Amino acid sequence: MSGQIAVQCEGVIKDFGSGSVKQRVLHGIDWQVPIGATTFLVGPSGCGKTTLISIIAGLLTPTAGSVRILDQDITKMRRSRVVKFRANRLGFIFQQFNLLPSLTAVENAAVSLVVQGSTLAAAKRQASVLLDRLGMEHNKFKYPNQLSGGQQQRVAIARALVHNPQIVISDEPTASLDAETGREVMELLGQVASAKDRAVIVVTHDNRIFPFADYIATMSDGRIDSFRKNST
Amino acid sequence: MFAIALKMLFHDRAKYLGLVLGVAFSTLLINQQLGIFIGLITRAGAVIVDVPQADIWVMDSGVKNLDTIFPLRDTELGRVRGVPGVDWAVPLYKSNVTIRTGNGELEASLLIGVDDSTLIGLPPEVVMGNIDDLRRPDAVAVSVDGFRKVWRNEPLSLGNIAELNDRRAVVVAILKDSPKFTSSITFFTRYSQALQYTNNGRNQMSFIVARSAPGMTPEEVSRNIVSRTGLQAMSAKDFRYKAIMYVVQNTGIPISIGTVVALGVLVGIAVVGLMFNLFVLENLKQFAVLKAIGTSNLRLIGMVFLQAAVVGFVGFSVGLFGATMFFETAGKSPTFQGFYLPWYVAAASGAVAATIIVLAALLAMRRVLFVDPAIVFRG
Ligand SMILES: Nc1ncnc2c1ncn2[C@@H]1O[C@H](COP(=O)(O)OP(=O)(O)OP(=O)(O)O)[C@@H](O)[C@H]1O
Numbered sequence: 001m002s003g004q005i006a007v008q009c010e011g012v013i014k015d016f017g018s019g020s021v022k023q024r025v026l027h028g029i030d031w032q033v034p035i036g037a038t039t040f041l042v043g044p045s046g047c048g049k050t051t052l053i054s055i056i057a058g059l060l061t062p063t064a065g066s067v068r069i070l071d072q073d074i075t076k077m078r079r080s081r082v083v084k085f086r087a088n089r090l091g092f093i094f095q096q097f098n099l100l101p102s103l104t105a106v107e108n109a110a111v112s113l114v115v116q117g118s119t120l121a122a123a124k125r126q127a128s129v130l131l132d133r134l135g136m137e138h139n140k141f142k143y144p145n146q147l148s149g150g151q152q153q154r155v156a157i158a159r160a161l162v163h164n165p166q167i168v169i170s171d172e173p174t175a176s177l178d179a180e181t182g183r184e185v186m187e188l189l190g191q192v193a194s195a196k197d198r199a200v201i202v203v204t205h206d207n208r209i210f211p212f213a214d215y216i217a218t219m220s221d222g223r224i225d226s227f228r229k230n231s232t
Numbered sequence: 233m234f235a236i237a238l239k240m241l242f243h244d245r246a247k248y249l250g251l252v253l254g255v256a257f258s259t260l261l262i263n264q265q266l267g268i269f270i271g272l273i274t275r276a277g278a279v280i281v282d283v284p285q286a287d288i289w290v291m292d293s294g295v296k297n298l299d300t301i302f303p304l305r306d307t308e309l310g311r312v313r314g315v316p317g318v319d320w321a322v323p324l325y326k327s328n329v330t331i332r333t334g335n336g337e338l339e340a341s342l343l344i345g346v347d348d349s350t351l352i353g354l355p356p357e358v359v360m361g362n363i364d365d366l367r368r369p370d371a372v373a374v375s376v377d378g379f380r381k382v383w384r385n386e387p388l389s390l391g392n393i394a395e396l397n398d399r400r401a402v403v404v405a406i407l408k409d410s411p412k413f414t415s416s417i418t419f420f421t422r423y424s425q426a427l428q429y430t431n432n433g434r435n436q437m438s439f440i441v442a443r444s445a446p447g448m449t450p451e452e453v454s455r456n457i458v459s460r461t462g463l464q465a466m467s468a469k470d471f472r473y474k475a476i477m478y479v480v481q482n483t484g485i486p487i488s489i490g491t492v493v494a495l496g497v498l499v500g501i502a503v504v505g506l507m508f509n510l511f512v513l514e515n516l517k518q519f520a521v522l523k524a525i526g527t528s529n530l531r532l533i534g535m536v537f538l539q540a541a542v543v544g545f546v547g548f549s550v551g552l553f554g555a556t557m558f559f560e561t562a563g564k565s566p567t568f569q570g571f572y573l574p575w576y577v578a579a580a581s582g583a584v585a586a587t588i589i590v591l592a593a594l595l596a597m598r599r600v601l602f603v604d605p606a607i608v609f610r611g
């Protein structure tokens with residue numbers, strides 16, 4: 001169903017602070033993220049990438065403009081509905097992995113399902129299958145501090161996908177990993193995440209992983225300068 | 233979600249242990265101190281408890297407790313017996329005597345003299361001997377703890393000779409009495425015999441103990457006695473309360489114990505509150521992650537309260553167990569004999585533990601409520 005729109009930003013403005021310390025970080029973003037593709041959001045540090053995806057994820061509210069996700073305007077949703085929306089439709093991968101240190105790999109991967117209301121036992125069964133696909137069959141019962149960065153990020157990928165979200169949002173997923181591990185992780189992400197009814201958004205600096213992008217949006221200073229199909 | 237909350241809690245063993253010990257310490261302190269307090273102050277009414285047959289106590293109008301006594305004239309006994317509603321009334325003698333122990337040391341002892349004909353006034357539990365033998369000359373009964381103190385290292389036995397105020401006394405029975413406030417040695421004898429030990433002649437009744445007639449309350453009968461005789465009379469229950477309140481109001485016991493209990497509560501609140509706050513603070517990033525991936529605030533608050541509740545429950549159980557062990561062990565020594573853990577003290581300490589936990593959870597809850605999930609994208 002390529003050609004359909006996962007995320008549609010219209011005139012998104014974000015100001016931080018107020019009065020004399022007010023800083024405009026996003027200057028009216030118009031952007032459409034397609035379904036069934038991996039879209040990279042790239043640009044220099046401080047240009048507003050994280051701010052933009054935080055707004056798309058409903059973690060920040062824009063100062064002005066609208067964000068439609070899967071045809072629902074999340075800027076007009078009640079807070080409690082946004083939270084439910086995140087639980088059901090979104091998956092997250094962070095630079096710092098952000099696994100729960102008290103849970104094993106398989107428990108961590110199961111968390112998204114538990115948040116949706118599954119029991120931990122049922123969730124672990126599904127998470128376990130996914131971890132196998134990510135090459136983690138021997139590390140399922142280890143705790144995060146017993147795993148390498150690359151292994152932790154695989155667990156994080158499993159957590160982001162286990163509940164089968166339509167949109168996966170990932171901020172610098174390879175920035176804490178060495179080049180080789182970063183490539184591996186991106187390869188796995190590509191294998192398990194790409195689906196024709198899913199949009200994957202990856203924020204990155206890391207031009208070594210650009211080949212994994214279907215589309216690349218380039219940002220600078222709070223604006224999207226270009227949005228094109230990837231040719232690398 | 234609650235399974236995750238528990239794993240989170242148990243993961244940080246040191247902090248979990250600290251939290252549990254904080255609650256346990258508070259609970260232990262409150263139970264132990266209040267248990268001792270109740271044990272101590274109820275001793276003030278021990279003499280009354282030891283005469284369960286009587287439900288009315290008559291005494292001089294100025295008497296405020298069991299230790300400061302003004303003797304009644306012998307004729308008052310007949311007057312009290314004549315008051316309507318009095319089923320029976322007998323004299324009770326109470327005095328302090330000096331006793332020489334087996335190895336020649338002197339100890340203070342309580343001497344109770346009971347009615348010659350009925351022997352009413354003896355504690356009901358006989359450990360050894362026969363109380364009818366008290367009718368023999370120079371015969372006395374002694375409390376179990378008294379025996380152990382006077383004849384150290386000797387097994388309980390009858391026929392021992394004691395010197396009460398330098399006069400011969402033969403032990404014919406050993407009785408179990410309620411622990412007293414001042415001395416653990418109590419001798420019991422007939423009223424007439426008691427007067428010989430103290431050499432005091434006539435008009436020496438410390439109390440008249442009486443029973444209300446069936447169908448009348450001791451309070452009613454007491455009022456009759458007061459109006460007919462001008463003496464002070466009250467139900468055994470009221471007298472016991474009065475004696476206990478005298479101790480509460482006129483000694484430093486409530487203040488010193490109250491201070492320790494208050495410290496226990498405050499330290500509990502401060503330590504547990506701060507440590508729980510620290511626990512939540514250290515796990516705040518995790519709460520933020522859970523929030524970002526779609527956990528509602530209500531759920532997160534539920535997690536925090538569950539964590540606090542588990543800490544409270546485990547800590548309270550440990551503390552209560554410790555307090556129970558204390559009273560189990562200490563209750564066997566004569567000094568703490570009769571001390572126990574009243575259920576209402578345990579319940580009160582439970583309420584304190586619950587308060588500590590709710591306060592700690594409320595304090596920590598704010599952090600979870602206000603943590604910005606957007607921080608998950610920041611380093
Ligand atoms: N909560 C905030 N309060 C104030 N200013 C903020 C806040 N968050 C971000 N900013 C500012 O907004 C600007 C954009 O930040 P953002 O994190 O979106 O950039 P970025 O493109 O993700 O950068 P990087 O590549 O370094 O992660 C920066 O100047 C930053 O200082």
Ligand SMILES: [Mg+2]
Pocket residue numbers: 049050051171
């Ligand atoms: Mg960023």
